[in-house]
Amino acid sequence: MENSIKNVISKGAKQSVLGYLATAGAVLLLLMVFGLAMRTAQAGGMDIPAEIFYQLMTAHGIGMVGIAGMCGAAIMWYFLGQYVKLSTPIFLLNMVLFLVGVVMILGAIFIGGFAGAWTFLYPLPANSAGAWADISAVVHLSGVLIIGVGFLLFHLDTGWGILKQYGSLGKALGWPQLFGNSTADAPPPTVVASTMVLIVNVLGLVSGASILVISMVNILVPEFSIDPLLGKNMIFFFGHVFINATIYMGVIAVYEILPRYTGRPWKSTRPFLFAWTCSTLFVVIVYPHHLLMDINMPTWMAVMGQIISYLSGLPVLVVTAFGALAYVHRSGMNWGMPASLLFLAVFGWAAGVIPAIVDGTIVVNLVLHNTQWVPGHFHTYLLLGVVPMAMGFMYFITDNDGSGIDRAAFWAFVVGGFGFIFTFLWAGKEGVPRRFAEHQSEWMSVDSMGAIFAALTILGVAIFAIRFLTQLGQTAKS
Amino acid sequence: MQDLAWNISLWLMLLLAAAFIYVVLKSGEKADAAEVQSGAGKIRAALFWIILIAGVPVTMVTLTDLPYAAQSDSAAQIVKAEGSQFNWDITPTTIVAGKPVEFHVTAIDATHGFAVYDDSMTLLTQTQAMPEYTNILKYTFAKAGTYKILCLEYCGSGHHVMSEEITVIAGGK
Numbered sequence: 067m068e069n070s071i072k073n074v075i076s077k078g079a080k081q082s083v084l085g086y087l088a089t090a091g092a093v094l095l096l097l098m099v100f101g102l103a104m105r106t107a108q109a110g111g112m113d114i115p116a117e118i119f120y121q122l123m124t125a126h127g128i129g130m131v132g133i134a135g136m137c138g139a140a141i142m143w144y145f146l147g148q149y150v151k152l153s154t155p156i157f158l159l160n161m162v163l164f165l166v167g168v169v170m171i172l173g174a175i176f177i178g179g180f181a182g183a184w185t186f187l188y189p190l191p192a193n194s195a196g197a198w199a200d201i202s203a204v205v206h207l208s209g210v211l212i213i214g215v216g217f218l219l220f221h222l223d224t225g226w227g228i229l230k231q232y233g234s235l236g237k238a239l240g241w242p243q244l245f246g247n248s249t250a251d252a253p254p255p256t257v258v259a260s261t262m263v264l265i266v267n268v269l270g271l272v273s274g275a276s277i278l279v280i281s282m283v284n285i286l287v288p289e290f291s292i293d294p295l296l297g298k299n300m301i302f303f304f305g306h307v308f309i310n311a312t313i314y315m316g317v318i319a320v321y322e323i324l325p326r327y328t329g330r331p332w333k334s335t336r337p338f339l340f341a342w343t344c345s346t347l348f349v350v351i352v353y354p355h356h357l358l359m360d361i362n363m364p365t366w367m368a369v370m371g372q373i374i375s376y377l378s379g380l381p382v383l384v385v386t387a388f389g390a391l392a393y394v395h396r397s398g399m400n401w402g403m404p405a406s407l408l409f410l411a412v413f414g415w416a417a418g419v420i421p422a423i424v425d426g427t428i429v430v431n432l433v434l435h436n437t438q439w440v441p442g443h444f445h446t447y448l449l450l451g452v453v454p455m456a457m458g459f460m461y462f463i464t465d466n467d468g469s470g471i472d473r474a475a476f477w478a479f480v481v482g483g484f485g486f487i488f489t490f491l492w493a494g495k496e497g498v499p500r501r502f503a504e505h506q507s508e509w510m511s512v513d514s515m516g517a518i519f520a521a522l523t524i525l526g527v528a529i530f531a532i533r534f535l536t537q538l539g540q541t542a543k544s
Numbered sequence: 545m546q547d548l549a550w551n552i553s554l555w556l557m558l559l560l561a562a563a564f565i566y567v568v569l570k571s572g573e574k575a576d577a578a579e580v581q582s583g584a585g586k587i588r589a590a591l592f593w594i595i596l597i598a599g600v601p602v603t604m605v606t607l608t609d610l611p612y613a614a615q616s617d618s619a620a621q622i623v624k625a626e627g628s629q630f631n632w633d634i635t636p637t638t639i640v641a642g643k644p645v646e647f648h649v650t651a652i653d654a655t656h657g658f659a660v661y662d663d664s665m666t667l668l669t670q671t672q673a674m675p676e677y678t679n680i681l682k683y684t685f686a687k688a689g690t691y692k693i694l695c696l697e698y699c700g701s702g703h704h705v706m707s708e709e710i711t712v713i714a715g716g717k
Contacts, residue, residue: 392584398574
């Protein structure tokens with residue numbers, strides 16, 4: 067059987083994955099501290115000048131997107147490499163390009179003063195009202211572009227491996243089993259998910275690279291410009307696809323690790339294959355839900371954005387979340403740290419879909435768009451979805467089922483994380499804008515609560531990360 | 545609308561949490577996997593159809609009255625709003641309650657967000673303000689008062705200070 071082939075992960079390959087995770091863990095903590103500083107400043111507990119606040123915001127945003135991508139890539143590469151042949155040098159090249167990009171981005175932000183947000187919304191990078199020099203914007207966008215090139219190479223390598231093993235993307239998505247009469251085993255969930263991510267992320271990265279280059283040319287040659295609405299479409303298509311792909315890469319950890327605790331292998335059933343094929347399409351065409359307040363967008367695109375937002379929830383809720391429940395239910399589960407974190411991650415992802423879908427409703431978006439409701443819902447599936455996926459993988463790969471301190475960290479993370487996202491959602495309901503360096507006094511009490519919960523969350527993640535690094539040190543010694 | 549969004553989100557998230565907690569509590573028991581999967585398959589099919597069927601009327605109702613102006617209304621009060629880093633140029637700033645208003649919103653340098661708040665800082669409506677485009681936002685103010693315009697799209701270092709006020713007077717005055 068093709069899908070029973072399991073390549074042995076070499077020592078070098080595993081060390082490469084550990085390198086990704088160690089980098090991601092350290093940078094994640096730093097960026098979480100940036101986030102805490104911003105919440106504290108909004109609460110009036112810290113005086114951060116507006117230009118520094120927006121620099122922190124830019125670093126926090128682009129950094130978190132990049133780190134989520136690195137964690138997702140590490141998980142996907144580790145498990146996909148057990149089914150198809152992948153290139154360790156290309157995997158490492160992606161990390162090198164990532165680090166080069168990070169240095170450029172940090173330099174552009176904290177030396178050059180760039181603060182165009184992670185969305186670098188055209189034509190803001192070129193029109194900073196004197197806040198940063200053109201060269202800072204170009205260096206920043208170049209850094210993002212270099213990181214994007216690294217990810218593109220990474221995906222092309224996974225695509226090459228998948229095509230060599232399965233013959234076509236359709237076969238790797240299980241279409242012969244889904245639409246045809248094939249009685250052969252469908253590809254394993256890891257291969258199906260990796261193929262979906264390959265398809266959507268290549269499209270997203272090409273769009274992102276295009277608008278990055280366009281923006282840079284616009285900065286250097288102001289006579290060259292494009293339709294700002296077209297630029298916005300390209301940015302949000304790239305941004306939506308890339309950040310969603312991090313979740314779809316991360317969930318591979320759930321498919322691969324959770325069964326080791328339940329004793330029930332996660333199978334590529336027909337509903338599973340159908341869900342992933344639908345998600346492939348939905349992730350590509352749903353991005354107009356970010357542009358519902360652009361009245362000049364074609365109405366059919368806004369309507370499609372709402373409808374596809376609704377439909378996008380079905381594969382997540384009915385297949386992955388429900389699947390996790392069914393696999394764990396009455397399984398005699400051993401709740402080690404990897405299993406606990408991954409089960410939490412499925413809940414975080416599914417729970418985050420709910421306020422996202424609500425906000426994807428046009429008439430609701432009218433009063434919630436760009437309020438703190440938005441970071442409320444995306445932190446739910448990133449902070450409480452992708453982060454525990456990565457942390458669960460860290461505990462798994464270091465063979466650590468956890469002790470008392472890990473359990474304490476887990477509950478600090480749960481209480482802090484949910485408290486944190488609910489303060490965002492509540493503030494969004496109250497109309498508090500996102501991305502404001504200074505808040506009105508009536509908004510500060512909920513900001514204060516958000517900062518306290520954020521500190522608790524960081525405490526949990528710090529313990530996870532320290533435990534991971536400690537285990538790494540012990541493994542290296544042994 | 546905001547309260548409705550909050551309540552729907554909160555209760556559905558709690559319902560989802562209840563399902564996860566129930567499964568955690570039952571996870572210590574050991575049952576035959578095929579038996580569990582068989583029962584779960586039926587529940588999943590039912591869940592799929594319940595969500596899909598419930599989604600159809602919700603979609604239809606929420607799409608019936610979209611805030612997109614197909615055409616300019618000749619009877620409406622026209623208010624021109626132009627965003628720039630970091631202020632709003634709004635003309636006129638006094639309008640009449642009870643009569644439809646059309647905000648013709650644009651920008652000159654970067655993308656901004658034109659958001660209307662009432663005196664209790666409840667967000668009433670919004671649209672994007674973008675160079676090269678004029679977005680027509682329709683709204684009818686029910687009562688007189690002072691309303692605040694904030695920028696809701698990050699536009700640079702003065703984004704948070706980009707604020708203006710408009711005055712709505714009672715009809716007939």
